């Protein structure tokens with residue numbers, strides 16, 4: 480009799496143990512995200528920033544995973560197998576614009592398994608160590624039909640709505656991260672500055688660190704600053720960043736990091752020197768555009784004002800980026816062409 484009771488009870492014990500295991504298992508799983516969040520709540524600002532970026536771009540993150548599964552090494556084979564067409568970027572204006580034109584055409588080509596055709600002499604190729612094939616002769620592009628974007632800084636879904644067996648030239652500014660977001664890893668690989676530029680930058684940075692030799696480079700936070708004024712001060716379209724913006728942005732970083740050196744590039748140096756806050760360690764640089772951009776890109780974080788030169792300096796640096804929140808003048812043509820969600824990279828901080 481007692482034997483049966485024992486078995487009876489031990490059955491309950493086994494069921495009980497299983498029950499406890501299951502419930503605690505479920506609870507354990509449930510607490511993981513909470514643990515993560517409470518940990519990140521105490522830890523650095525960077526982590527919170529990454530979480531926010533993920534939330535805002537959830538659908539793009541999903542795309543990224545799908546696309547990356549295809550893998551870059553097989554895509555050329557696929558092009559040949561499927562006889563897809565090619566895309567030619569149409570380069571207009573200066574460096575920042577050119578990088579948008581390249582990056583977006585690159586992204587669209589990748590998303591449609593197409594080839595991108597670049598000329599050896601394109602500025603993009605002279606500055607960056609591209610990992611794609613470049614050609615001596617790109618006259619074939621002249622026979623391709625042109626597709627124009629609708630608005631310059633708004634993601635145009637219709638621009639990419641074409642048959643990938645055909646070939647096109649994609650024209651105008653294409654200033655939205657949404658064109659290339661699923662391929663940012665591959666894009667970053669393409670946008671590696673050439674060795675001459677990198678050496679030049681390294682020398683400049685070492686000089687700056689030496690000047691502040693009481694700060695070890697290991698512990699120093701470099702914040703690149705791009706102040707765009709000059710040509711756009713009188714623009715009907717652009718607002719230029721104010722001295723107050725610079726103060727807000729500098730304070731943003733001062734509140735979060737120690738031993739900061741700000742490195743400033745500008746197309747209006749006298750203004751930059753006058754209005755950059757002076758109670759900080761600040762250095763001004765003035766080199767060729769690509770060296771300035773590469774120097775800012777090698778900093779830990781970035782303060783940008785307006786314009787595509789700053790945009791790419793911040794993107795390439797890959798840290799925190801603050802931007803001037805209201806770049807388009809009210810009632811201007813630019814205001815109609817620019818969608819801030821499409822234009823500003825997710826996670827960047829508008830001040």
Ligand SMILES: *[C@@H]1O[C@H](CO)[C@@H](O)[C@H](O)[C@H]1NC(C)=O
Pocket residue numbers: 549557590591592
């Ligand atoms: C690109 O090629 C891959 C592999 O053949 C295929 O799975 C994918 O659907 C293609 N993508 C497009 C947009 O055609």
Ligand SMILES: *[C@@H]1O[C@H](CO)[C@@H](O)[C@H](O)[C@H]1NC(C)=O
Pocket residue numbers: 626637638
């Ligand atoms: C989409 O692009 C095609 C080809 O460029 C054009 O004919 C059509 O009008 C565009 N549609 C919209 C809604 O803009």
Ligand SMILES: *[C@@H]1O[C@H](CO)[C@@H](O)[C@H](O)[C@H]1NC(C)=O
Pocket residue numbers: 691693694738
């Ligand atoms: C580095 O030295 C300068 C001048 O000697 C001093 O003003 C500054 O506070 C020092 N910086 C740090 C981070 O120690």
Ligand SMILES: *[C@@H]1O[C@H](CO)[C@@H](O)[C@H](O)[C@H]1NC(C)=O
Pocket residue numbers: 695697698737
């Ligand atoms: C970095 O800074 C921290 C505190 O700010 C200090 O304890 C540490 O010794 C520094 N490390 C180096 C390599 O200078």
Ligand SMILES: *[C@@H]1O[C@H](CO)[C@@H](O)[C@H](O)[C@H]1NC(C)=O
Pocket residue numbers: 696697698699700701777778779
């Ligand atoms: C800044 O960036 C450099 C180079 O990427 C890195 O070695 C350094 O640790 C970074 N500094 C801080 C404080 O994160």
Ligand SMILES: *[C@@H]1O[C@H](CO)[C@@H](O)[C@H](O)[C@H]1NC(C)=O
Pocket residue numbers: 634818819820821
């Ligand atoms: C900007 O584009 C997004 C979609 O990316 C859209 O939801 C939003 O309404 C647009 N904003 C404006 C001001 O047109």
